[in-house]
Amino acid sequence: MAKEALYKILIMTEIEKFAEAWKNFEGKFAGKLDVTSSKEGFLELMELGVNKWEAIKAVAEGFNVKPSEIMCIGDSNNDIPMIKNAGIGVAVSNTSDDVKKNAKTVTASNNDDGVALVIESILAKQ
Numbered sequence: 001m002a003k004e005a006l007y008k009i010l011i012m013t014e015i016e017k018f019a020e021a022w023k024n025f026e027g028k029f030a031g032k033l034d035v036t037s038s039k040e041g042f043l044e045l046m047e048l049g050v051n052k053w054e055a056i057k058a059v060a061e062g063f064n065v066k067p068s069e070i071m072c073i074g075d076s077n078n079d080i081p082m083i084k085n086a087g088i089g090v091a092v093s094n095t096s097d098d099v100k101k102n103a104k105t106v107t108a109s110n111n112d113d114g115v116a117l118v119i120e121s122i123l124a125k126q
Contacts, residue, residue, distance in 0.1 A: 007046070007047075007050075008044055008045065008046050009045040009046075010043070010044055011043040011044075011045070013042075015040055018037075018040055018043075021043060025043055025045065032048070033046060033047065033048065034046050034050065034051065036051070036078040036080075038076045039076065044078065051078065051082070052072075052079060053072075053081035053082040053084075053085050053086075054081075056070065056072065056086070066087070067086060067087055068087035070088070071086055071087065071089075071090065071122060072085075072089055073091075073092065073115055073118065074091060074092070074095070075091065075092045075095040075099065076099065077098060077099060079099060080098065080102045083099065083102050084102040088104060088105070089105075090105050090118050091105075091107075092107055092108070092109050092110045092114040092115070093108055093109045093114060094109035094111065105118065107121075
């Protein structure tokens with residue numbers, strides 16, 4: 001058996017049991033692991049502090065870019081840290097209420113060119 005570190009554990013649940021499973025894992029691993037999801041039915045367990053925002057922040061720091069100068073667009077629960085912390089945090093309209101409530105703005109769905117629309121809107125203000 002290899003003794004390599006695990007980066008992520010993915011647990012797939014039945015859709016009807018997803019919310020209960022999330023709550024159970026979140027309670028059991030609070031303060032030990034981050035529990036998130038990129039898709040309904042997928043629970044993802046990762047080391048605390050390992051998320052998209054931390055990666056974006058590390059790259060930005062290397063280029064002397066401030067968080068207030070960053071725009072992040074997302075549609076899943078695993079996008080919440082980056083949406084919440086970016087200067088312009090955007091959720092697409094076809095996401096969950098949890099994602100939307102962490103966004104500074106909500107754009108059209110990704111099926112209705114939401115990403116392009118919000119980028120064009122920000123560039124038009126420049």
